[in-house]
Amino acid sequence: xxxxxxxxxxxxxxxxxxxLTFRNLSPRDCVPVQFxxxxxxxxxxENLAAALLSVGVTSFRNTPVSNSPRGPFCMMGACFDCQVSxxxxxxxxxxxxxAENMVIRRPNYEAWDDL
Numbered sequence: 001x002x003x004x005x006x007x008x009x010x011x012x013x014x015x016x017x018x019x020l021t022f023r024n025l026s027p028r029d030c031v032p033v034q035f036x037x038x039x040x041x042x043x044x045x046e047n048l049a050a051a052l053l054s055v056g057v058t059s060f061r062n063t064p065v066s067n068s069p070r071g072p073f074c075m076m077g078a079c080f081d082c083q084v085s086x087x088x089x090x091x092x093x094x095x096x097x098x099a100e101n102m103v104i105r106r107p108n109y110e111a112w113d114d115l
Contacts, residue, residue, distance in 0.1 A: 031100040035084075042098045049075060049082045049093035052104075060084050060093055064109035083107050 030041040035057055042051040049072040052060070059069035060082050072082040075094045082093040085105045093104075 031098065033098060033100075033102045033104065035104045036106060044098055044100065046098050047075075047094060048084075048096040048098050048102075048104075051098050052093065059106075061106050 029043050031044045032039050033042045033051075034040075035052060040052070040055045040057075042048075042055070049060070053072060058071045060071050061084065062069055070081040070083075072094055073079045074081075077092055077095045080092060083090055084093045085091075085107045086096065087103055090107045
């Protein structure tokens with residue numbers, strides 16, 4: 001017959017919070033932001049890349065060589081695929097917070113040829 005392992009009850013333990021910490025955004029929490037001449041209402045102070053993705057913007061820039069579209073990939077500032085031009089300064093959208101009346105455009109890499 002032999003030795004049999006007694007069944008012990010399964011105990012699940014969670015190391016993360018199980019309650020949701022998301023907050024509902026009301027219209028007063030949103031501010032107008034312009035991306036390529038289209039105005040969107042985005043949540044003030046939120047991550048710009050995530051906010052643009054949430055309204056359906058998926059292409060943030062085109063590559064300078066093949067002109068293929070690029071959008072956020074890593075969301076932590078390592079890949080540079082989310083580069084945008086904000087008020088004429090090229091920056092990473094994933095490292096930027098939404099601010100009121102931002103004017104955002106796809107970067108113009110052709111202007112770099114003049115440098």
